[in-house]
Amino acid sequence: MMIKNIIFDLGNVILRLDQSATASGFKALGATNFPTLSHHSSSQTIVDYETGKISSGDFRALVRSSVGLPETVADEQFDQVWNAMLLDFPKGRLELMRTLKKDFGYNVYLLSNTNAIHIEYVDKVCLADYEEDSLHPFFDKIFYSHEIGHRKPSKAAFEHILQAQGLIASETLFLDDMLENVEAAKSCGLQAAQVDAETDLGFLQLRF
Known part of the structure; x- marks a missing residue:
């Protein structure tokens, strides 16, 4: 056919991706617990966010809690690290x-x-x-x-x-x-x- x-x-x-860059970035921001968070992850938070069931704000809040990010980390810093895995074409x-x-x-x-x-x-x-x-x-x-x-x-x-x-x-x-x-x-x-x-x-x- x-x-x-x-x-x-x-x-x-x-x-191109480098998912370790996001892991390293969250650790640098003070994360105390780091589960696998990537576009390949099957965690419920990722699945819910990538199927439009939760908002970006809800996603940030859930990830902040799960990885133990300090409250001082701004949304802009969070997004920068979350996007660090995205490289180039x-x-x-x-x-x-x-x-x-x-x-x-x-x-x-x-x-x-x-x-x-x-x-x-x-x-x-x-x-x-x-x-x-x-x-x-x-x-x-x-x-x-x-x-x-x-x-x-x-x-x-x-x-x-x-x-x-x-x-x-x-x-x-x-x-x-x-x-x-x-x-x-x-x-x-x-x-x-x-x-x-x-x-x-x-x-x-x-x-x-």
């Missing part, structure tokens, strides 16, 4: 999205487990060297978990994008750095592969 649609993950596929990565759309005729989508604080930072800081103020121009449609209310590896996340865009699962390729997300996509009938930010995605320019 010919691939007509490609769905990309964001973190560690299109955008590998050379040519975003340009490839446009090439796949324009020159190869693919429908190109983004499906990301993410949150409002991260996306504001991506738009304002990570995209500073580009002529766009958001990621939307690089894709046909973007699906952020905190906006659609579903988070990978939930099947509902994949079913949402298939239904919203009227896509045929077997004609759709999904690329993600997490094996559990790749397997979940396959269980929904999509073709899927595990890649990361260092993977050369030039193979996508060979028409399937």
Whole structure:
């Protein structure tokens, strides 16, 4: 079956990450207890925030309590550390999205487990060297978990994008750095592969 649609993950596929930077940052701010807090985390606080069930303010309060941050830490300091894991786009990565759309005729989508604080930072800081103020121009449609209310590896996340865009699962390729997300996509009938930010995605320019 010919691939007509490609769905990309964001973190560690299109955008480089260093999750240890956030861990180090919270410790530097005086955190006394540090559970795993990352976009891959399955902690209830992360899940609730990345599916839009709690606000950014509620998220900060819950994390402050769980990691033991001093009350003197301002929201701006918190956000700076939470965003420290977000680095940059590998050379040519975003340009490839446009090439796949324009020159190869693919429908190109983004499906990301993410949150409002991260996306504001991506738009304002990570995209500073580009002529766009958001990621939307690089894709046909973007699906952020905190906006659609579903988070990978939930099947509902994949079913949402298939239904919203009227896509045929077997004609759709999904690329993600997490094996559990790749397997979940396959269980929904999509073709899927595990890649990361260092993977050369030039193979996508060979028409399937």
